[in-house]
Amino acid sequence: MADQKQVKGPVADAMNKDVWRIFRIIAEFVEGFETLSKCDRCVTIFGSARTAVDHPHYKLTVEVAKEVVRSGFGVITGGGPGIMEAANRGAHEEGGVSIGLNIQLPFEQHANPYIKTMLSFKHFFVRKVMFLKYTSAVIVMPGGFGTLDEMFETLTLVQTQKVDSMPVVLIGKDYWAGLVDWLKAKMLDENKYIDADDIPLMYITDDPKDAVRVITERLKESEPKSSFDF
Numbered sequence: 001m002a003d004q005k006q007v008k009g010p011v012a013d014a015m016n017k018d019v020w021r022i023f024r025i026i027a028e029f030v031e032g033f034e035t036l037s038k039c040d041r042c043v044t045i046f047g048s049a050r051t052a053v054d055h056p057h058y059k060l061t062v063e064v065a066k067e068v069v070r071s072g073f074g075v076i077t078g079g080g081p082g083i084m085e086a087a088n089r090g091a092h093e094e095g096g097v098s099i100g101l102n103i104q105l106p107f108e109q110h111a112n113p114y115i116k117t118m119l120s121f122k123h124f125f126v127r128k129v130m131f132l133k134y135t136s137a138v139i140v141m142p143g144g145f146g147t148l149d150e151m152f153e154t155l156t157l158v159q160t161q162k163v164d165s166m167p168v169v170l171i172g173k174d175y176w177a178g179l180v181d182w183l184k185a186k187m188l189d190e191n192k193y194i195d196a197d198d199i200p201l202m203y204i205t206d207d208p209k210d211a212v213r214v215i216t217e218r219l220k221e222s223e224p225k226s227s228f229d230f
Contacts, residue, residue: 085114
């Protein structure tokens with residue numbers, strides 16, 4: 001059999017880089033699984049990294065996280081500033097589990113000082129798995145593109161039954177009202193791109209106690225949560 005020619009040049013370099021990238025991705029998954037599998041009954045809180053400490057949304061998030069801890073849950077966030085810091089701060093001040101899943105970015109993102117357990121990720125998609133694999137529910141505070149991405153990915157997993165049960169609570173009626181109206185008018189009524197049953201997957205409130213009440217009630221009504229099929 002003739003000897004195969006060894007691939008050289010830019011193609012070979014790209015192949016080698018991709019192979020090593022696979023190992024880095026696996027390492028992130030392994031570290032995440034090993035660390036977070038030890039955590040029980042957590043709520044993931046999403047929200048903007050750009051929220052100032054003196055903003056009402058920051059103060060509200062601190063209270064939301066405290067209420068989550070008082071109800072027997074730990075808190076998982078993206079580990080950065082803004083809403084993420086507020087959520088970790090509330091959990092920390094209430095003496096609860098405070099987890100941060102930080103992402104390595106060239107700007108904006110740095111780990112906040114209220115995290116008890118921190119993991120750092122290079123890849124967004126690995127981090128997204130960790131947000132949801134070991135959580136019982138999701139609370140979405142006001143935020144930007146990243147927050148919307150996380151919210152809609154969670155809703156898609158619930159809608160497609162890739163998770164057995166995942167209460168999703170949006171906090172801030174004024175902030176979310178326009179988006180929900182658009183979903184009803186455009187996606188549901190006009191184009192039928194979603195079903196009427198999809199809208200109630202989101203519960204909207206301004207009250208931290210009400211948010212945790214809904215999470216607790218919906219978890220009691222459902223079967224025990226299993227890991228989603230990613």
